[in-house]
Amino acid sequence: MTNRQFMKRREFIKSSAWLGTAFLAPFTSLGCASASPPLQPLDFPVAPGSRILLKNVRIVDVEDDRIIFPGHILLRDQAIEQISEYSDFPPAELTLDLQGKYAIPGLINGHCHLTLPGAADLGLGFLLAWGRQCERNAEECLRHGVTTVRDMLGFPGKLEEMKKNIASGKMLGPRILRGIGIQVRGGYGLDFALLGGEKMVRAIRSVAEVKEQVSRACEDGADFIKTFLQYTKLWIPTPALPVLSDAELIAIQQEAExxxxxxxxxxxxxxGFRKNLRAGIQSFEHMPRDQELTDTDVEAFVKSGAGINPTASVAWALSFPRNGDPYADAPEVKQIIEDKKARLPKILDEFAEESIRKTALENYRKLSDPDYFEHWHLMITPEPKIFTAAAVIGSRNLHRLVRAGALVGCGNDGGIPFDFPGAMALEMGILQRSGLPPKDILRMATINNAKIIRMSDRIGSLKKGKLADIVILAENPLADIENLGKVEKVFFEGKLKYST
Ligand SMILES: [Zn+2]
Structure with missing residues (x-):
């Protein structure tokens, strides 16, 4: 057997093991005795048509960078009926005095994966916890002030079930927009199709197939279309992969539109960034990390009106010391590796099921040893050099785009190892430590995201007529974005769903 055949066989063993377990995982939910109890919906009976007044609150206006105080917000059914500028409020059936706390719009996680578990393992305890972890991901979003998520790829059955249960009030969770993938045969992301079927990712062989595949994805309930321009695998080994041609990407954009x-x-x-620009793509996910963007790239991006979602947590989660990494000694990399060491246990306590927490700590311990990457493992092994480059070059590109006035959104890619969809405060803290001001970061996760997902007429800021997705914080997020971790109450479509 040649070396290449041997490599292929090992990869086949790895894929088969993962596929087998991933098929099982969705069927294993709720069977686990040690699962955390579901977060109970609050008993908050308000008759249809009645009004709720939130009085004495500091309203954070994300569009004008100001705080209105004393502010008052009147809710009726799902929407904000009146807000502050008015003094002649009609009587409300219920008044809540918020004693000077801060009101921000519900956060939008523009990029995450509710049905990925935040760790990787093939053990039984881990698999039994998977289904409950998916639901917990949704609950933790709501508990942490995330009222809308774009699910970038996940198990369609589980996502549809959660959407239904959230809508009927049976479980707590955010508004979920679900993406269905379209990708060129053999391209990055299609491995997932083996797990979730065509309702997760659909393959095309040529431009001629785009029209039908996009319509089928829409029929299957896609809220948006996801695709990938990933030129190599992100896991060791990292062979080159086929990528959509310009013509195919343009066709996907036009059909989806x-x-x-x-x-x-x-x-x-x-x-990939330039290919997106040529195709008129409006939502760029992640950040170029192989080289710095030129002034022409940045100008063209701003002019295109497109949005970009930096997902800084990915570099935080997947950067590890590796022998021969040119970025190993970069201060940005050292800082995130230290920060993760200090914060990971708390993040896991806050967001993970017990066996997922244990697995993640075990994964973390293995990946922290540089020698680990020198050997083949059954566990999927990320290539740290890809992610340290994202921490350095990706961050520089982000700062250039922000300075140029580009539309920058916010999402954390929660669901990948060591990262959870509800952990937006972590993402936003990373952005703050990279040097962005809190007001910019808050705007990215609210109104900017709402524009990127084309919902800014309904969500993303606290304005008359918009949906009443409101998060009450104990402290000022504009003074320190990490105050987003101090959530006291969450209103979703006018109903109080969570309160400390
Ligand atoms: Zn992702």
């Missing part, structure tokens, strides 16, 4: 759907494109290179 006919259905009124945004196309969100995973890209991590300047080449």
């Amino acid at each position: 006919k259905h009124g759907k945004v196309v969100a494109v995973h890209h991590t290179s300047v080449e």
Whole structure:
């Protein structure tokens, strides 16, 4: 057997093991005795048509960077009926005095994966916890002030079930927009199709197939279309992969637009960034990390009106010391590796089921040893050099785009190892430590995201007529974005769903 055949066989063993377990995982939910109890919906009976007055609150206006105090917000049914500028409020059936606390719009996680578990393992305890972890991911979003998520790829059955249960009030969770993937045969992301079927990712062989595949994805309930311009695998080993041609990407964009759907494109290179620009893509996911963008790239991006979602947590989660990494000694990399060491246990306590927490700590311990990467493992092994480059070059590109006035959104890619969909305060803290001001970061996770997902007429800021997705914080997020971790109450579509 040649070396190459041997490599292929090992990869086949790994894929088969993962596929087998991933098929089992969705069927294993709730069978686990040690599962955390579901977060109970609050008993908050308000008759249809009645009004709730939130008085004496500091309203954070994310569009004008100001705080209105004393502020008052009147809710009726799902929406904000009146807000502050008015003094002649009609009488409310219920008044809550918020004693000077801060009101911000519900956060939007523009990029996450509710049905990925936040760790990787093939053990039984881990698999039994998977289904409950998916539901917990949704609950933790709501508990942490995230009222809308774009699910970038996940198990369609579980996502549809959760959407239904959240809508009927049976479980707590955010508004979920679900993406369905379209990808060129053999390209990055299609491995997932083996797990979730065509309702998760659909393959195309040529431009001629785009039209039908996009319509089928829309029929299957896609809220948006996801695709990928990923030129190599992100896991060791990292062979080259086929990528959509310009013509194919343009066709996807045009077909999706006919259905009124945004196309969100995973890209991590300047080449991918430019291909997106040529195709008129409006939602760029992640950040180029192979080289710095030129002034022409940045100008063209701003002019295109597109949005970009930096997902800084990915570099935080997956950077590890590796022998021969040119970025190993970069201060940004050392800082995130230290920060993760200090924070990971708390993040896991806050967001993970017990066996997922244990697995993640075990994964973390293995990946922290540089020698681990020198050997083949059954566990999927990320290539740290990809992610340390994202921490250095990706961050520089982000700062250039922000300075140029680009539309920058916010999402954390929660669901990947060591990262959870509800952990937006972590993402936003990373952005703050990279040097962005809290007001910019808060705008990115609210109104900017709402624009990127084309919902800014309904969500993303606290304005008359918008949906009443409101988060009450104990302290000022504009003084320190990490105050987003101090959530006291969450209103979702006018109903109080969570309160400390
Ligand atoms: Zn992702």
